[in-house]
Amino acid sequence: MILQAIEYEGFRNLINSRLTFCNTLNVITGNNGAGKTNLLEAIFFAAYCTSFRTNDDRNMVKFNEPYMRVTAISEDTTATVFYNGTKRMVINGNEKSRLSEYIGWLPCVVMSFNDIWMIKGAPAKRRNFLDWLLIKIYPAYGSHLTEYRKILRQRNTILQQKKYHASLLQVYNDQFIQHGNLIYAHRRKIVPILKEKIGIVSKDLGLDGISFEYLSSCPDMMITSNDLKKVEPLEIQRGETIIGPHRDDFTINIGGRPAKQYASQGECRILALLLKLIEREVIRQKMNQEPIYLIDEATLELDHFRRKRFFELIEGQIFFATVQEFDELNFRNKKRFVIKEGLIAVS
Amino acid sequence: MSLIEDLIEKLQWLPGIGKKTAQRLAFFLQKMDVGRIKELTDAILKARLELKECSICHNLGETDPCEICSSPNRNRDMICVVEQPADVMVIEKIGEYKGLYHILHGVISPIDNIGPEDLKIESLIARVKEQNVSEVIVATNPTTEGDVTALYIARLLKPLNIKVTRIARGLPTGSDLGLADTTTILRAFEGRNEL
Ligand SMILES: Nc1ncnc2c1ncn2[C@@H]1O[C@H](COP(=O)(O)OP(=O)(O)OP(=O)(O)O)[C@@H](O)[C@H]1O
Ligand SMILES: [Mg+2]
Ligand SMILES: [Zn+2]
Numbered sequence: 001m002i003l004q005a006i007e008y009e010g011f012r013n014l015i016n017s018r019l020t021f022c023n024t025l026n027v028i029t030g031n032n033g034a035g036k037t038n039l040l041e042a043i044f045f046a047a048y049c050t051s052f053r054t055n056d057d058r059n060m061v062k063f064n065e066p067y068m069r070v071t072a073i074s075e076d077t078t079a080t081v082f083y084n085g086t087k088r089m090v091i092n093g094n095e096k097s098r099l100s101e102y103i104g105w106l107p108c109v110v111m112s113f114n115d116i117w118m119i120k121g122a123p124a125k126r127r128n129f130l131d132w133l134l135i136k137i138y139p140a141y142g143s144h145l146t147e148y149r150k151i152l153r154q155r156n157t158i159l160q161q162k163k164y165h166a167s168l169l170q171v172y173n174d175q176f177i178q179h180g181n182l183i184y185a186h187r188r189k190i191v192p193i194l195k196e197k198i199g200i201v202s203k204d205l206g207l208d209g210i211s212f213e214y215l216s217s218c219p220d221m222m223i224t225s226n227d228l229k230k231v232e233p234l235e236i237q238r239g240e241t242i243i244g245p246h247r248d249d250f251t252i253n254i255g256g257r258p259a260k261q262y263a264s265q266g267e268c269r270i271l272a273l274l275l276k277l278i279e280r281e282v283i284r285q286k287m288n289q290e291p292i293y294l295i296d297e298a299t300l301e302l303d304h305f306r307r308k309r310f311f312e313l314i315e316g317q318i319f320f321a322t323v324q325e326f327d328e329l330n331f332r333n334k335k336r337f338v339i340k341e342g343l344i345a346v347s
Numbered sequence: 348m349s350l351i352e353d354l355i356e357k358l359q360w361l362p363g364i365g366k367k368t369a370q371r372l373a374f375f376l377q378k379m380d381v382g383r384i385k386e387l388t389d390a391i392l393k394a395r396l397e398l399k400e401c402s403i404c405h406n407l408g409e410t411d412p413c414e415i416c417s418s419p420n421r422n423r424d425m426i427c428v429v430e431q432p433a434d435v436m437v438i439e440k441i442g443e444y445k446g447l448y449h450i451l452h453g454v455i456s457p458i459d460n461i462g463p464e465d466l467k468i469e470s471l472i473a474r475v476k477e478q479n480v481s482e483v484i485v486a487t488n489p490t491t492e493g494d495v496t497a498l499y500i501a502r503l504l505k506p507l508n509i510k511v512t513r514i515a516r517g518l519p520t521g522s523d524l525g526l527a528d529t530t531t532i533l534r535a536f537e538g539r540n541e542l
Contacts, residue, residue, distance in 0.1 A: 151495075175491070
């Protein structure tokens with residue numbers, strides 16, 4: 001997929017404009033706070049109708065403006081997302097009422113400086129990685145996840161009630177099992193692929209002995225009514241649901257040891273990139289498309305060799321935001337953008 | 348407090364009316380024909396004073412029991428369970444369904460502090476026990492809350508050996524009966540599944 005152009009209005013600090021991109025490397029430079037991440041976010045928003053850094057769409061609307069709009073153009077698609085409190089999505093002139101009908105037209109892989117938290121941080125960061133990967137390849141997964149979370153919240157509320165409603169809890173148990181297993185069914189499809197790809201991609205990066213392991217709170221990645229029955233007394237005591245996909249995690253191991261505990265800062269960074277490169281492989285395989293790459297300072301802290309290798313590995317269209325351009329980027333065609341207080345110029 | 352502030356504040360008593368909308372309405376009302384305003388306030392007062400909740404089905408009407416419950420032309424062995432009185436209006440407009448109704452006045456949602464006791468579920472069970480009902484159709488909205496409410500009702504009716512059905516998922520998930528078109532609702536009724 002190639003993103004040819006983007007047009008934005010009322011988006012963060014960006015001055016309303018239209019940009020055309022080159023098919024290979026687009027380098028966006030600018031000082032801290034100039035708007036580099038905002039531009040990547042605008043591209044992502046046109047692809048997925050949401051942000052990769054905020055859960056509240058209102059944050060993306062320029063201060064004191066009533067609405068925002070982003071239009072992205074590829075060879076065969078013009079897609080617009082408009083937001084003024086409610087969202088409207090249009091692809092090639094057809095209004096889409098559901099997110100799952102919209103997303104998927106522009107697969108993106110985001111690589112950010114914060115990805116390191118997928119390795120070093122809490123399990124929620126890793127679940128978020130898996131969930132986003134699944135949304136990207138199976139857009140309906142997003143609504144399954146929303147339903148699952150709703151059931152979960154309702155069930156937790158019942159578990160917290162002093163005099164909990166036993167027969168209502170039964171109904172929620174059935175619903176929880178049904179929705180949870182739908183999430184598991186999707187995750188079960190992806191885990192073997194991740195295991196396989198991590199071996200291949202890590203060798204490309206010059207890493208050895210790397211493996212992926214899914215840590216499931218339920219045996220065989222499946223909730224049974226028996227398992228749920230067993231933990232019910234504990235759940236009532238704690239007032240929350242303690243098994244299910246929302247409690248799972250995964251680990252990246254180096255030589256059989258969890259990277260979270262042992263890897264160096266630079267190693268964590270390279271492993272974070274590795275995960276994103278695997279995401280890329282999954283998207284390529286499942287969608288038969290090369291995604292675009294939104295890279296936000298993700299290669300800082302890498303040694304010269306690894307950084308060069310990393311940029312050689314990616315064949316698709318890249319949007320690379322950085323405070324300072326560096327030599328490793330000189331090997332390919334590129335278009336350079338300089339951004340200053342939200343105003344973007346081609347240089 | 349000035350007269351206009353007072354009006355703006357009172358308009359916000361209504362659900363879904365925030366300060367902005369209340370302001371807009373207040374300034375609109377201020378310019379409105381006095382005769383029309385009287386018609387409006389009379390209608391509100393009359394509805395409040397004269398509309399009654401039917402003691403059988405909990406629908407709102409001018410009589411108790413309501414028109415539907417007291418009609419000799421309705422099929423008495425079918426009860427269609429809906430969330431709100433507005434849903435009855437939607438189904439009645441289509442004119443195909445000839446049975447009776449039962450209005451829950453909400454759906455189960457623990458996070459909103461709405462449990463089964465807060466809805467007209469107990470009276471539904473009592474009704475089914477008393478009357479000779481052969482089928483209960485649960486037509487709550489196709490949301491997670493609507494589903495849970497339907498399943499909960501089905502659980503309670505199971506021991507009574509009554510056929511409990513749920514309207515088909517022809518309606519898009521998360522939608523509202525009132526927003527669907529006639530053919531969609533008809534199809535949802537025809538394709539109902541046993542719970
Ligand atoms: N809704 C908004 N309206 C206007 N300006 C905003 C809005 N949201 C954020 N900004 C501003 O946008 C500016 C640029 O943010 P951005 O994160 O894109 O910077 P950056 O170029 O990526 O900087 P860094 O190099 O520090 O990562 C920030 O100074 C922020 O105050
Ligand atoms: Mg930034
Ligand atoms: Zn009645």
